[in-house]
Amino acid sequence: MFEFxxxxxxxxxxxxxxGQLILHEALLWTPVDFGVSEGHRSVDRQFALxxxxxxxxxxxxxxxxxxxxTNIDGLxxxxxxxxxxxMAWDIFCYHPDRNIAYDTEHIAVVAGVLLATASxxxxxxxxxxxxxxxxxxxxxxxxxxxxxxxxxxxxQLELA
Numbered sequence: 001m002f003e004f005x006x007x008x009x010x011x012x013x014x015x016x017x018x019g020q021l022i023l024h025e026a027l028l029w030t031p032v033d034f035g036v037s038e039g040h041r042s043v044d045r046q047f048a049l050x051x052x053x054x055x056x057x058x059x060x061x062x063x064x065x066x067x068x069x070t071n072i073d074g075l076x077x078x079x080x081x082x083x084x085x086x087m088a089w090d091i092f093c094y095h096p097d098r099n100i101a102y103d104t105e106h107i108a109v110v111a112g113v114l115l116a117t118a119s120x121x122x123x124x125x126x127x128x129x130x131x132x133x134x135x136x137x138x139x140x141x142x143x144x145x146x147x148x149x150x151x152x153x154x155x156q157l158e159l160a
Contacts, residue, residue: 002027004024005035008035011040015086016086017085019039019085019088019089021121022114022117022127023089023114026117029117031109032109034091034094035091035092035093036089039085040085040086041074041079042082043074046070046072046073050070050074052066052070053066053068071149080157087129087156088157089155090154091110091114092153093106093107102152104152107135107153108152111133111135128159129157130160131155131158132156132158133152134155135147
């Protein structure tokens with residue numbers, strides 16, 4: 001059985017109680033060890049992430065110059081990470097041969113456990129939110145073809 005690290009626990013404490021319950025329950029069933037890299041995000045942190053892949057031009061406009069990390073700047077548009085308690089969190093997976101990984105295969109395994117756990121807890125009326133995964137925004141089970149923005153480590157709560 002796995003345990004959350006102090007870092008993960010600190011981040012989980014910033015997440016809405018429904019998310020906390022989902023995360024703790026899922027950790028009991030997952031075959032892949034995982035942690036939470038981020039729950040609540042300050043405006044400064046969100047804006048720093050938004051700047052990645054963008055460059056400020058001399059005229060004050062921003063232009064995309066590389067891979068974009070997020071479309072939420074935290075200033076004009078607030079995201080699920082930017083409220084307290086946070087309605088979103090990001091995960092990473094532990095591997096025996098690496099410290100931290102964001103590879104698709106392992107995150108997908110953890111995602112399945114998180115989504116199944118959330119569905120069960122919702123059916124049992126222990127939570128009031130459903131869980132959405134950043135690799136399947138429309139929740140149709142297809143991870144290709146229809147996703148406009150792929151954010152596999154990201155999970156967020158939506159009112160059921």
